[in-house]
Amino acid sequence: MARTVVVAPMLVALGAAIATLLTRRFDRAKVGLSLAGGIAYVVAVAALFAEVGTEGILTYQLSGWGAPFGITLVADALSAFMLALAAIVSLPALVFAVRYVGEQGQQVSFHPVFHFMMVGVTGAFLTGDVFNLFVWFEVMLMSSYVLVVFYGGGPHTRAGIRYVFLNLAGSAFMLVAIGGLYATVGTLNMADIARRLGDPVTYGVDPAPVLGLAAILLAVFALKAGLVPFQFWVPGAYRAAPAPVSAVLAGVVKKVGVYAIVRLYFTVFGVGTVPGGLGLPGLDGASFLNFFGPVLFVMAVASIGVGGVVAVARDDVDELLAYSSISQVGFIVLPLAVGATVPAVRDLAIAATLVYSLNHAVAKGLLFLTSGAIYEAVGSIDLRDLGGIVEESPTLAGGFFVGGLALVGIPPLSGFFGKMLVFDATARAGADLALGAALVGAVLTIAYFSRAWNRGFWGEPSEAVAEARPSGVQLSVVITLGLVVVAIGVGFDPVFEAASRPSNSRR
Amino acid sequence: MTQYVLAVVLGLLFAFGTFLVLRRDVVRVVWGVIIMGQAANVYLVTMGGISPEAVAPIVHGSGEATTDPLVQALVLTAIVIGFGTTAFALVLTYRVYEEHGTLDLDDVSTSELRGSLVADGGTAARGRDGATDEALDESGPDGSTDGGVTDG
Numbered sequence: 001m002a003r004t005v006v007v008a009p010m011l012v013a014l015g016a017a018i019a020t021l022l023t024r025r026f027d028r029a030k031v032g033l034s035l036a037g038g039i040a041y042v043v044a045v046a047a048l049f050a051e052v053g054t055e056g057i058l059t060y061q062l063s064g065w066g067a068p069f070g071i072t073l074v075a076d077a078l079s080a081f082m083l084a085l086a087a088i089v090s091l092p093a094l095v096f097a098v099r100y101v102g103e104q105g106q107q108v109s110f111h112p113v114f115h116f117m118m119v120g121v122t123g124a125f126l127t128g129d130v131f132n133l134f135v136w137f138e139v140m141l142m143s144s145y146v147l148v149v150f151y152g153g154g155p156h157t158r159a160g161i162r163y164v165f166l167n168l169a170g171s172a173f174m175l176v177a178i179g180g181l182y183a184t185v186g187t188l189n190m191a192d193i194a195r196r197l198g199d200p201v202t203y204g205v206d207p208a209p210v211l212g213l214a215a216i217l218l219a220v221f222a223l224k225a226g227l228v229p230f231q232f233w234v235p236g237a238y239r240a241a242p243a244p245v246s247a248v249l250a251g252v253v254k255k256v257g258v259y260a261i262v263r264l265y266f267t268v269f270g271v272g273t274v275p276g277g278l279g280l281p282g283l284d285g286a287s288f289l290n291f292f293g294p295v296l297f298v299m300a301v302a303s304i305g306v307g308g309v310v311a312v313a314r315d316d317v318d319e320l321l322a323y324s325s326i327s328q329v330g331f332i333v334l335p336l337a338v339g340a341t342v343p344a345v346r347d348l349a350i351a352a353t354l355v356y357s358l359n360h361a362v363a364k365g366l367l368f369l370t371s372g373a374i375y376e377a378v379g380s381i382d383l384r385d386l387g388g389i390v391e392e393s394p395t396l397a398g399g400f401f402v403g404g405l406a407l408v409g410i411p412p413l414s415g416f417f418g419k420m421l422v423f424d425a426t427a428r429a430g431a432d433l434a435l436g437a438a439l440v441g442a443v444l445t446i447a448y449f450s451r452a453w454n455r456g457f458w459g460e461p462s463e464a465v466a467e468a469r470p471s472g473v474q475l476s477v478v479i480t481l482g483l484v485v486v487a488i489g490v491g492f493d494p495v496f497e498a499a500s501r502p503s504n505s506r507r
Numbered sequence: 508m509t510q511y512v513l514a515v516v517l518g519l520l521f522a523f524g525t526f527l528v529l530r531r532d533v534v535r536v537v538w539g540v541i542i543m544g545q546a547a548n549v550y551l552v553t554m555g556g557i558s559p560e561a562v563a564p565i566v567h568g569s570g571e572a573t574t575d576p577l578v579q580a581l582v583l584t585a586i587v588i589g590f591g592t593t594a595f596a597l598v599l600t601y602r603v604y605e606e607h608g609t610l611d612l613d614d615v616s617t618s619e620l621r622g623s624l625v626a627d628g629g630t631a632a633r634g635r636d637g638a639t640d641e642a643l644d645e646s647g648p649d650g651s652t653d654g655g656v657t658d659g
Contacts, residue, residue: 069577131581138588145595154606158615160599161533168540168592169528175547175585179554182578 005051006060006075008044009083010122012037017115027107031098034111038094041118045080045087052080053498059128072189074128077501078267078354082125082259084498085358089251089365090118092481096369097244099473100376105150105242117143117248124256130181130188133260134174137224141167144253147245148237159236166233170223177216184209190268197272207274211288214269218261218292225257227333228302231326238322243372246318250325250368251361258332258357262350262502265292265340293340300337301437303330308444312451317371317381320452321364327441328360328407331418334434335425342429347503349429352421354499359418362488363406366481370399373478377470383452388461393470397457399478404449406485409442414488417496513553520546533603533610537596544589551582 016037023030052058052075062071075083094114101110120140127133145167149160178188185193185205196203197210223230238246265288272288283290307327314320332353339349374389374396375381390397402413409419419442426434488495520542527539555575564573600610607615 131584135584135588138592142591142595145599149599149602152602152606157599157603157606161536161603161612161615164592164596164599165528165536165540168596169543171588171592172524172540172543172547175544176550178581179547179551179578182581183554183556 003051003058003060003075005044005048006058006073006126009041009048009087010073010119010126012040012044013115013118013122016041017112017119020111020115024107024109024112027103030111031106034115035094035098037115038091042087042091045083048075049080049084049498051075052077053501071132072128073126074191075126077498078259078263079125081354081358081498081502082255083122085255085361086118086121086125086252088358088484089361090248092369092477092484093244093247093251093365096247096372096474096477097242099471100244100372101150101242109146110150110242113143113146114245114248117147117253121252121256125259128190130178130190130193130264134171134178137174137256138171140253140256141171144245144249147249148241150242150245151240155236156240159233159240163233163237166223166230170220173216174220177213177220180209180213180216184213190264194268194271197269200272207272207288210269210272211274211278211291214265214272214288215291215295217264218295221257221260221264222299223257225254225261225329225333226303226326227257227299227329228306228326229299231303231306234326235319235322238325238368239316239318243318243368243375246321246372247365247368250321251365254325254329255357255361258329258353261296261333261336262353265289266336266346266350270340289340289343293337295337296333296340297337297434300330300334301434303327304334304437304441304444305330308441308448311448312444314448315383317374317383317386317452317456318368320448321367321371324407324445324448325360325364327444328356328364331422331438331441332356332360334438335422338426338429338431338434342431345425345429347500348421349425350503351496351500352418352425354502355421355496356418358488358495358499359406359414359485362414362481362485363403366399366406366478366485367403369474369481370396370403370478373399373470373474374468376474377468378464380464383455385464386456386462387459388465389457389468391461392465392468393475395475395479396470399482400457401453402482402485404453406489408445408449412486412489414485414492414495416489417492509557509559510553513549513557517546517550517553520549531612533600533612533615536612537593537600540596541589541593544585544592548582548585548589551585552578554578 016034019033019037020030023033057074057076060073062073065071097110097114117140120136120143123136124133124140127136145160145164148163149156181193182188185196186203187193187196196205197207200207219230226234238250241249269288273286275286277286278291280291283294304327307323307325307330311320311323311327314323335349335352339346371381374386377393377396378386380386406413406415409415422438423435426438524539524543524546527535527542530536530539555578557574561572561574564576564579603615604610609615
């Protein structure tokens with residue numbers, strides 16, 4: 001069954017990238033096309049979201065080649081949710097970038113590269129095949145490399161080296177894992193892998209090596225998601241990239257790693273069992289998830305701790321936000337760890353992960369854009385130079401306030417339900433350790449945001465802040481995204497329904 | 508026999524690639540990443556299974572048994588991607604040399620430390636601030652276009 005609506009978001013993003021590439025000499029046309037592409041992307045995603053909502057799982061076979069040999073695109077509730085997240089963050093970031101990225105930067109390559117990044121993100125969310133996941137990762141990463149070193153200065157190239165080489169090594173490992181999977185399972189189609197792993201005797205699959213290969217893949221996905229111990233590239237890359245790009249990197253690109261973990265480990269490798277137990281010290285049970293649960297748990301707790309503690313002491317707002325996002329990804333993965341270990345709360349845990357991902361995407365997007373607007377208006381985002389922004393620009397201060405409170409988890413903002421679901425899932429599973437880690441993380445979140453708030457936004461306006469002239473377009477983007485954060489919290493019911501659909505349709 | 512030779516070669520390639528990645532010279536790191544990527548490609552081809560009778564699926568209709576064509580198709584894709592990323596990594600290396608005047612990774616990281624100290628003293632080094640200023644300047648009247656981004 002071929003459904004064009006499945007490929008629509010990808011085609012729109014690809015079309016926007018090519019159109020902006022062709023019109024690169026004509027500034028107005030290019031910006032117009034780019035914005036039109038961004039809007040069309042939102043429309044295409046909305047259409048796909050509605051279609052998936054009524055029809056369930058949609059598939060598209062590229063060029064009519066049948067599965068498992070052809071390239072399959074699959075849109076289910078999980079993909080649709082992640083695509084909606086990408087659309088919600090990418091359009092405001094794009095509008096913001098038109099006013100933020102310098103004219104020369106826009107002339108050179110910003111718009112095509114931005115849209116190519118969205119092509120990669122969309123492809124990664126839609127693909128039904130592990131090798132194509134690799135290809136879309138590369139499309140996305142290649143564009144993000146360019147955007148991280150966009151300004152090309154000293155710190156940017158330095159952050160770029162770290163980001164590029166870590167990810168190139170990650171890609172090599174991903175290829176190794178994929179090759180191994182093909183050799184042991186005999187297919188790369190995700191649904192096919194799940195089928196064969198579910199009945200290893202009939203298909204002659206030896207599950208033990210698959211577990212090892214899945215573990216290699218997990219390292220690669222953790223690198224993309226910026227989980228400890230693979231977080232080294234995060235602060236440099238987010239500081240180096242232009243603010244709207246940081247918003248998309250933290251909001252969307254990171255979530256691709258999270259998505260891959262949910263998709264592969266809970267719907268594909270989750271069915272696998274090692275007969276006779278895992279045979280690893282301290283791990284009971286025979287399911288693959290009995291292995292990945294504790295591993296994810298350690299990564300999540302370490303991320304929450306490391307990110308939170310370091311963020312408390314940062315003076316650079318972007319750096320603070322980067323460490324904060326390491327910590328927040330820990331919160332996103334923590335319910336997954338609990339859900340992997342305790343099957344009873346698995347559905348709730350996946351819903352919690354998705355809701356928290358959405359919350360982090362919009363809130364962190366808002367914060368990075370606010371930080372960009374502050375930088376443009378004030379000329380610095382170092383807390384030592386800031387102060388009293390509340391007096392000079394209540395809107396900017398409001399953007400930071402709403403984003404910060406959303407990450408802290410204050411009702412009625414989006415973060416309240418995210419945090420509540422995370423706590424709910426861990427408490428129901430009886431995972432006291434996870435609950436404790438989440439509590440410590442929540443306290444750290446309050447600590448670093450209130451410190452930034454006190455130093456940067458309250459008090460007497462500093463010299464730099466007093467002369468601030470924020471741009472109107474940037475302010476309206478900040479306001480819009482702030483309203484989205486509030487709207488998700490107030491009208492939470494449909495969001496929760498959309499987030500629980502993936503786990504309901506898993507059965 | 509072929510399997511053992513390939514296994515040993517792959518092991519050596521990965522070991523050599525890892526060794527180079529851990530060097531301080533950026534160019535060696537690039538080489539290391541390239542070698543690791545190529546080793547992964549060779550590994551991917553071998554995962555299709557090797558048998559002495561089967562040939563690579565290149566000549567159409569030769570009537571001979573062929574090896575698994577899927578991995579060959581995958582490797583073609585991976586090679587193209589590897590080519591692109593290698594080109595980018597080399598350009599980035601050149602840019603690093605332009606910006607920092609060195610290709611030693613230790614010096615690159617300390618040069619930023621020194622830069623930030625100098626920036627505190629008042630003479631702005633090209634930090635994040637400096638470079639974003641440049642982005643701001645581009646829209647300004649003096650339009651400094653000292654090539655923050657390579658044209659292409």
